[in-house]
Amino acid sequence: MITTTDKTSDGEPRGPLAGIRVLDTTGVVVGPVATLMLAEQGADVIKIEPPEGDLMRRLGGRPRKPGMSPKFLHFNRNKRSIVLDLKSDEGREVMARLVATADVFVSNMRPRALQSLGLTFAAMAAINPRIVHCTISGFAIGGPYAGVPAYDTIIQGLSGVAACHAEVLGEPRFAPFVLTDHLVGIVAAQAICAALLGRQRTGVGEAIEVPMFENAAAFVLSEHLDQRTFDPDGHMGDPRIMNPDARPLQTQDGYICVSANTDAQMRAFFDAIGRPELKDDPRFASVASRVVHVRAYFAIRAEAMRERTTAEWVEILRRHDVPAMPYHTLQSLLDDPQLRGSGVLTNEIQNNEDGQEESMLGLRHPNRYSNTGVPASRLAPRFGEHGEEILAELGFGADERRRLAGRGADAAE
Amino acid sequence: MITTTDKTSDGEPRGPLAGIRVLDTTGVVVGPVATLMLAEQGADVIKIEPPEGDLMRRLGGRPRKPGMSPKFLHFNRNKRSIVLDLKSDEGREVMARLVATADVFVSNMRPRALQSLGLTFAAMAAINPRIVHCTISGFAIGGPYAGVPAYDTIIQGLSGVAACHAEVLGEPRFAPFVLTDHLVGIVAAQAICAALLGRQRTGVGEAIEVPMFENAAAFVLSEHLDQRTFDPDGHMGDPRIMNPDARPLQTQDGYICVSANTDAQMRAFFDAIGRPELKDDPRFASVASRVVHVRAYFAIRAEAMRERTTAEWVEILRRHDVPAMPYHTLQSLLDDPQLRGSGVLTNEIQNNEDGQEESMLGLRHPNRYSNTGVPASRLAPRFGEHGEEILAELGFGADERRRLAGRGADAAE
Numbered sequence: 001m002i003t004t005t006d007k008t009s010d011g012e013p014r015g016p017l018a019g020i021r022v023l024d025t026t027g028v029v030v031g032p033v034a035t036l037m038l039a040e041q042g043a044d045v046i047k048i049e050p051p052e053g054d055l056m057r058r059l060g061g062r063p064r065k066p067g068m069s070p071k072f073l074h075f076n077r078n079k080r081s082i083v084l085d086l087k088s089d090e091g092r093e094v095m096a097r098l099v100a101t102a103d104v105f106v107s108n109m110r111p112r113a114l115q116s117l118g119l120t121f122a123a124m125a126a127i128n129p130r131i132v133h134c135t136i137s138g139f140a141i142g143g144p145y146a147g148v149p150a151y152d153t154i155i156q157g158l159s160g161v162a163a164c165h166a167e168v169l170g171e172p173r174f175a176p177f178v179l180t181d182h183l184v185g186i187v188a189a190q191a192i193c194a195a196l197l198g199r200q201r202t203g204v205g206e207a208i209e210v211p212m213f214e215n216a217a218a219f220v221l222s223e224h225l226d227q228r229t230f231d232p233d234g235h236m237g238d239p240r241i242m243n244p245d246a247r248p249l250q251t252q253d254g255y256i257c258v259s260a261n262t263d264a265q266m267r268a269f270f271d272a273i274g275r276p277e278l279k280d281d282p283r284f285a286s287v288a289s290r291v292v293h294v295r296a297y298f299a300i301r302a303e304a305m306r307e308r309t310t311a312e313w314v315e316i317l318r319r320h321d322v323p324a325m326p327y328h329t330l331q332s333l334l335d336d337p338q339l340r341g342s343g344v345l346t347n348e349i350q351n352n353e354d355g356q357e358e359s360m361l362g363l364r365h366p367n368r369y370s371n372t373g374v375p376a377s378r379l380a381p382r383f384g385e386h387g388e389e390i391l392a393e394l395g396f397g398a399d400e401r402r403r404l405a406g407r408g409a410d411a412a413e
Numbered sequence: 414m415i416t417t418t419d420k421t422s423d424g425e426p427r428g429p430l431a432g433i434r435v436l437d438t439t440g441v442v443v444g445p446v447a448t449l450m451l452a453e454q455g456a457d458v459i460k461i462e463p464p465e466g467d468l469m470r471r472l473g474g475r476p477r478k479p480g481m482s483p484k485f486l487h488f489n490r491n492k493r494s495i496v497l498d499l500k501s502d503e504g505r506e507v508m509a510r511l512v513a514t515a516d517v518f519v520s521n522m523r524p525r526a527l528q529s530l531g532l533t534f535a536a537m538a539a540i541n542p543r544i545v546h547c548t549i550s551g552f553a554i555g556g557p558y559a560g561v562p563a564y565d566t567i568i569q570g571l572s573g574v575a576a577c578h579a580e581v582l583g584e585p586r587f588a589p590f591v592l593t594d595h596l597v598g599i600v601a602a603q604a605i606c607a608a609l610l611g612r613q614r615t616g617v618g619e620a621i622e623v624p625m626f627e628n629a630a631a632f633v634l635s636e637h638l639d640q641r642t643f644d645p646d647g648h649m650g651d652p653r654i655m656n657p658d659a660r661p662l663q664t665q666d667g668y669i670c671v672s673a674n675t676d677a678q679m680r681a682f683f684d685a686i687g688r689p690e691l692k693d694d695p696r697f698a699s700v701a702s703r704v705v706h707v708r709a710y711f712a713i714r715a716e717a718m719r720e721r722t723t724a725e726w727v728e729i730l731r732r733h734d735v736p737a738m739p740y741h742t743l744q745s746l747l748d749d750p751q752l753r754g755s756g757v758l759t760n761e762i763q764n765n766e767d768g769q770e771e772s773m774l775g776l777r778h779p780n781r782y783s784n785t786g787v788p789a790s791r792l793a794p795r796f797g798e799h800g801e802e803i804l805a806e807l808g809f810g811a812d813e814r815r816r817l818a819g820r821g822a823d824a825a826e
Contacts, residue, residue: 015611020610058699059700070640070642071635071636073642151674157661157739163743176654198429205784207783211779215780219595223487238484247586255585257570287472321562326570327575342556360642368622372615
């Protein structure tokens with residue numbers, strides 16, 4: 001099993017990104033998802049909040065504690081919060097000090113805003129030539145939509161995510177997630193780490209841009225260009241996915257998910273459902289022919305599954321080496337033994353307004369690192385919770401901290 | 414604008430991951446998505462295919478050229494292919510030589526298979542202590558489902574992706590993408606880069622595990638735990654997303670996507686639709702109250718959009734600073750000026766069976782790196798296309814290459 005050897009003096013794992021400092025001026029979802037991954041891997045993520053705070057503190061569902069909405073809690077754990085008014089001289093003074101100490105700067109501001117706040121890559125590189133400056137944009141700079149405000153639903157509608165739902169459902173719908181924000185946030189975390197690796201070779205930082213629309217469209221089209229790849233009149237949309245029976249299949253008492261893609265799995269599946277004669281049916285004989293006859297293939301699956309209970313089918317299919325698992329509702333998912341056993345879903349303690357401890361359900365980093373490990377998890381920060389601490393680390397004395405407090409840099413406590 | 418200064422001798426950008434070598438034994442989607450990101454950032458990704466080839470060569474839609482399905486082409490560009498029978502002595506001999514030269518090994522084999530093929534982290538670290546060994550698993554090792562075969566649809570059904578569709582549509586459905594494969598592939602690429610950064614500090618590689626189920630469940634629950642975060646009986650599912658009107662909105666001539674989350678956007682939106690009196694409606698006065706009254710808020714949006722054409726609304730809303738964009742079908746997306754202008758969607762040249770050049774539609778890396786840049790794009794490899802070349806690089810002479818060819822290591826040409 002996996003064991004951690006890279007530990008702090010108190011025996012805690014440090015994480016693969018220990019020693020990396022990230023300045024995060026983003027809010028809502030896309031940026032916070034990116035920096036969450038870095039924070040969970042041991043980076044010191046300083047969440048720089050404007051005087052009004054990250055919108056997600058209020059937008060992310062009813063909070064138990066003011067400014068601590070559920071979604072805010074789940075996207076901002078393991079980060080530190082400082083309040084900076086970057087429009088004020090005091091805020092810029094603190095920011096300049098932070099830039100000198102940082103490896104990464106992340107924002108989703110538009111170029112004009114970065115310019116007016118003095119947060120361009122050029123301005124930061126003058127202070128710290130090794131900084132990696134990541135801009136998460138709606139639309140790539142230089143294109144006709146550059147600078148147009150983008151939110152997840154707008155990107156879903158424009159990038160083909162909603163169109164794929166229309167292919168299946170007959171009308172455009174959004175995915176039931178903040179899908180493109182969430183997806184592009186992970187892409188940004190990957191691009192940032194790639195740029196940090198590039199820095200090891202070149203010795204200098206760089207500006208990187210991660211555009212939401214282009215990433216979302218590439219995500220959709222890589223799966224669904226299909227015959228349009230070759231033929232200007234070719235059909236788009238993977239028929240194995242845009243298929244009425246490509247869904248959890250109804251059983252006598254619920255739903256089951258079955259997957260039988262290889263020839264061996266196909267043969268085992270037809271044996272399992274008592275239709276061995278279909279093994280020799282030319283429509284299903286090869287992967288290529290099953291792709292052509294996917295509707296018939298999936299229809300036979302759907303019909304067969306209705307005949308028994310989910311538990312019966314899982315047992316029978318497992319015995320025949322056909323991949324199959326039951327379907328989880330959101331409720332039943334929470335009781336899943338694998339999920340609970342993995343430690344990804346855990347009972348955390350959060351202090352309520354009166355400082356009393358109340359338990360809450362929290363999430364943890366799902367991946368494992370045998371040597372560097374995953375650092376102990378900390379709850380999402382209160383608004384400005386670490387302002388004092390960070391100002392002190394930057395070498396601001398007590399008098400300076402008093403001067404700064406409430407004038408652009410605020411502990412907000 | 415972004416300019417590249419880190420170039421090869423022929424003036425090509427090298428990419429942030431130049432100099433990183435990745436051994437990729439994965440197939441289908443999750444692994445190839447992970448190594449695609451690394452390949453596009455300049456890593457030398459060696460795709461090690463079994464004698465039967467990556468299943469996606471046949472599963473990914475009707476090919477123009479045998480073994481080159483559309484989806485295979487889009488998930489495997491910029492990689493090199495060698496055919497190795499890892500069950501044969503010759504295959505292992507070549508693999509050992511490759512491991513000595515590599516930074517990263519990626520597989521989605523189960524522990525038993527890694528063991529029997531001698532591909533465990535321990536075995537590789539004995540040859541190369543700096544190797545980062547990434548296993549993309551269905552379910553985390555140590556849990557009750559460890560080793561159970563997992564495919565995207567099974568993970569979608571089990572992790573709550575299908576359940577979120579049930580919340581909106583009344584019945585479980587899959588997202589119209591290979592969503593969890595695609596998502597976890599990006600997560601794996603990020604975890605690999607994080608581990609490579611950790612290696613810079615510790616001096617040694619490590620084994621990392623990226624489990625699909627746990628990552629997909631964390632993705633779903635971070636958005637939808639909602640009140641269940643605090644209260645064992647609390648409601649799950651973000652009501653702003655699980656909402657009948659959270660979709661592209663019908664206009665007189667099509668669909669539009671509108672987003673108005675801040676107070677300023679709310680006020681501007683009510684002005685834009687000629688309902689200024691609603692600005693003072695207590696149900697909509699704050700972010701928090703709009704979250705509570707989201708159904709009413711979204712219903713007003715939906716009703717208003719029916720009154721004009723998409724173009725009229727986009728112009729009016731843009732004028733009022735309300736984020737809005739038209740909805741794209743898969744067809745209209747291909748003609749989008751931003752997407753075409755970005756170079757993400759491009760006309761490539763592919764040789765057909767007779768060696769004649771035919772144009773095809775290809776995708777490119779969407780992100781930008783001001784210093785290291787994005788290397789020139791290469792088409793996905795033919796089966797075993799680079800076998801000879803790679804064997805020669807490893808120092809196998811002509812005689813040895815002949816001995817190996819067709820006996821575990823095959824140029825397949």
